Amino acid sequence: MIPRLARVVALLALAAPALAVLPAADASTPGRYAISGPSRFSPNGDGIQDAVTFRYRLPERTHVRLTIGPARNRTVQRRVDLGWQPAGTHTWTWNGRNQSGKVVIDRAYVIRLFDTDPGEGFFSYRAIDKVQVDTHFDPTLTAPTYGASPGVPARVYPRSTVVEDALPITANVWDNKVEVFELVIRSSTGRVVRRADLDERRTGPNGPSFGTGRTVGWAAIRGGKPLPKGRYTAVASGRDLAGNTGRSEPLRIWVSDDELEWQERTETVTPVETSYSEPCLGSGCGDYLPCGSVAPSSLFAEGLSYRSVDCTGEFRYPLATRSHRLLVPGATGVRGVAEARVGFTGAPTTAGEGDVGELALGATGAQSVSVVSSTGAETPWVTNPSGGAGRTYYDEDDNEVVVPAGVGWSFTTRGSDSVDVDRFTVSYRFLAPAA
Incomplete structure (x- = not known):
């Protein structure tokens, strides 16, 4: 009788097809597994990282079954029976769809590899890994209007002398895996008057991360002089590590020629x-x-x-x-x-x-x-x-x-x-x- 997967050498997860092939498995060292490749993908149909390839090794001929479900519970959204497979390295590609063929929602998922039927209620999987489904990059841009009526643009007063007025503009994005993130402010004629990188990484208790937002103070001063009064527009745009791109709705700003006073x-x-x-x-x-x-x-x-x-x-x-x-x-x-x-x-x-x-x-x-x-x-x-x-x-x-x-x-x-x-x-x- 062929033994079950108790001697599995490895489950290799989240390796893109273009990545280097992992070294051959050593069947004499059961229980070891290696993980390599990206931790997220974007099944949104844009042709960029729309699928993720899992790579796994078997120490001997084994009947392989996979399940995929949310990371926080045991709900199963996809079951795959890959049948009997010989010893060695194998791959399976997930397109981000559930058992009904619909794209799953953005969240973390785990893939589990079984050598028995998980439908029988036996949940002792032999290997596991996690992947993040990420199909959107939706930045937002806000600035205080200090209680002004709806629709009134945010205001900045660069000609003030009692204070140096600067409008705090905050860009937010839920995704903390940002590759490119930029703020651009333009005049009513389309001229760029300010650019600011927003993809600054920060170091926290869990290491470097982007965080959920960054605030840039804009004083509407260029070359040491106040910009002409009038309407300006700010937009935040960028790309995350899953290849998703997006831009915020334009934020309207009014540069005033008035001066603030106490x-x-x-x-x-x-x-x-x-x-x-x-x-x-x-x-x-x-x-x-x-x-x-x-x-x-x-x-x-x-x-x-x-x-x-x-x-x-x-x-x-x-x-x-x-x-x-x-x-x-x-x-x-x-x-x-x-x-x-x-x-x-x-x-x-x-x-x-x-x-x-x-x-x-x-x-x-x-x-x-x-x-x-x-x-x-x-x-x-x-x-x-x-x-x-x-x-x-x-x-x-x-x-x-x-x-x-x-x-x-x-x-x-x-x-x-x-x-x-x-x-x-x-x-x-x-x-x-x-x-």
Whole structure:
């Protein structure tokens, strides 16, 4: 009886047909296998790396079966019975299609070699390797518009003197196996005014890699002089190691002949005048519920009463809280809020009680700065406050929603404390075109 593949010498995987032939197998050393060749291919019909050739060795005549499935589970998308094959080196080419003849989706797959029928539930394979199916290269290009209306181009102000303005342009691509990646900015006449290589490799804990994106600051200055005002277009394009090519949608940019200047404002608003929202607690909104409530104040005409309740129970918080936001007037031209501070005036809901509330002003990428008081207090200045640059998101109906630049803060009472707020005072410093 011919023994099973327990003495397999090698499974050779992912070797392109043009690669050098591996040395002859040594049948006296069972259990050894070698791997060579590319780790990904691109079955998208463009004629470049549309198939991958697996190369394997048998120490003796063996019945060979293969399965292919996602790397993260045992699902089988392709079964291949190659029948009895003599000892030696063999090849089998996969075109990236499943059992039904459809091209599989982009992801990592494993190929397993069996010497028994895997359909019988016996999953003890004799050799294994992995391949990445990669059929797309879809870069995207973004730049902040600082809360401008949809469709308004990103702006850069190269004639500013109080700061050296530079527009951060970020190119993103999911694939970290990039061969060529470039940013090109052109004028309205098609003239190239800036090129930047984006395929810079970075070294991380797992060695060199491209990462998912790179940001280039563009000051719209060439030869030491500001570029003429007008419309410009940026495009990111490139090629990955599987041979896929692609380019981003054009990013529109407006080079302005205005100058940015520092401005500072202080506004006093009532709680009901601000844009405020329900709290988002826990790992997602609605995961945890506050026991307290926020209601109209009986002490102040346009104030709010933050009434916490001391409670216990799973997924319950003994607090009352609201997030508030003040939008910067004329935010289309505002270059984001650089610094802000917030104060409040109020009183305990019940006179004579020592109840206190917490006023917190968040900073981008940092912990919130807060003050605790019963009748009034003011936070210190906070650099790059949360939401200061404005943002864009898409709602449940996939409609684009633009939030202009502004200042965001929260007011909270905890335990059994209850405080009414009469006014918030918001001071902020920002860059905007000179009036």
